[in-house]
Amino acid sequence: AGMVLAQDLPALAVKDKYKVGFAQTESNNPWRIAQTKSFQDTAATCGWDLVLTDAGGSAAKQVADVDSMIAQGIDVLFLPPREESPLIPAVMRAKAAGIPTFLVDRSVDPNVAQAGRDYVSFLGSDFIDQGGRAADWLIKNFKGDKGVIVELEGTTGSSPANDRKKGFDDAVAADARFSIVASRSGDFARDEGRKVMETLLQAHADVNVVYAHNDEMAIGAIQALEAAGRKPGEDVTVVSIDGTRDALQAIIDGKMGVTVESSPFFGPLACDTMKKYAAGEKIEPWVKVEDRIFTKENAAEHIGEAY
Numbered sequence: 001a002g003m004v005l006a007q008d009l010p011a012l013a014v015k016d017k018y019k020v021g022f023a024q025t026e027s028n029n030p031w032r033i034a035q036t037k038s039f040q041d042t043a044a045t046c047g048w049d050l051v052l053t054d055a056g057g058s059a060a061k062q063v064a065d066v067d068s069m070i071a072q073g074i075d076v077l078f079l080p081p082r083e084e085s086p087l088i089p090a091v092m093r094a095k096a097a098g099i100p101t102f103l104v105d106r107s108v109d110p111n112v113a114q115a116g117r118d119y120v121s122f123l124g125s126d127f128i129d130q131g132g133r134a135a136d137w138l139i140k141n142f143k144g145d146k147g148v149i150v151e152l153e154g155t156t157g158s159s160p161a162n163d164r165k166k167g168f169d170d171a172v173a174a175d176a177r178f179s180i181v182a183s184r185s186g187d188f189a190r191d192e193g194r195k196v197m198e199t200l201l202q203a204h205a206d207v208n209v210v211y212a213h214n215d216e217m218a219i220g221a222i223q224a225l226e227a228a229g230r231k232p233g234e235d236v237t238v239v240s241i242d243g244t245r246d247a248l249q250a251i252i253d254g255k256m257g258v259t260v261e262s263s264p265f266f267g268p269l270a271c272d273t274m275k276k277y278a279a280g281e282k283i284e285p286w287v288k289v290e291d292r293i294f295t296k297e298n299a300a301e302h303i304g305e306a307y
């Protein structure tokens with residue numbers, strides 16, 4: 001007991017061709033579509049025979065998708081676990097089947113499953129920091145003396161929703177001007193964000209800040225605000241995370257203040273990390289992705305590369 005040996009992880013042979021599993025969570029937003037495309041584009045250059053599934057927004061389906069990949073004999077698994085707990089049994093079964101697993105973009109509950117022991121590594125952003133940076137921008141740029149915040153949370157139980165909430169809430173708690181009057185899940189989806197915002201506007205007509213855990217919900221919230229006669233960018237400050245094309249356009253149009261980048265382009269990093277692992281190099285438990293920040297200062301410059 002005690003020491004956990006890295007050798008406990010399944011090894012990966014050096015070969016020209018790999019059967020690679022990528023078990024996507026859902027495909028209802030441009031971020032997810034860009035991430036899937038990044039894996040598909042990388043397949044050609046990295047020698048992957050790609051097995052791709054789409055869980056359609058169901059953690060149970062994602063578990064079944066991983067099980068079916070295990071049965072098909074994939075060499076390596078890339079997994080963005082839709083929620084932190086339900087995917088853990090699938091991660092454990094992949095390990096038991098001798099399949100090295102890399103979590104991409106989302107993580108699992110670290111009290112139960114650990115990088116370097118149960119899976120090789122987590123490749124992804126620091127979501128707490130993203131939330132903190134959204135809050136920092138708000139604190140610096142909010143002009144009024146009373147900020148009434150509505151927070152639109154991502155998928156309940158997902159690592160980005162948990163961590164983006166923590167990072168933001170902790171940072172704004174330090175500034176007495178702000179209060180978060182409602183915090184509700186919009187499941188990272190545009191239409192859900194719009195509906196939740198519509199409902200919250202009834203109870204909180206005085207809202208003047210919206211923090212959305214992703215751009216799709218921010219766009220949905222902007223639609224709801226405009227339908228209610230509000231002027232996002234003028235009487236409501238909207239802050240968000242991702243860096244989609246529509247969000248950069250909303251910044252250019254003056255409707256959104258900031259979006260903290262969360263890059264979906266994981267294919268090249270996945271290829272690189274997998275090859276290093278096969279070559280016997282040590283892989284850090286967290287391969288961190290560095291994120292930029294988009295505001296009216298640079299949105300026009302970056303919209304051409306957005307998705």
Ligand code: AHR
Nearest residue numbers: 031105106160188214262
């Ligand atoms: O896990 C990353 C988040 O998932 C992105 O911010 C969001 O748009 C996606 O659905």
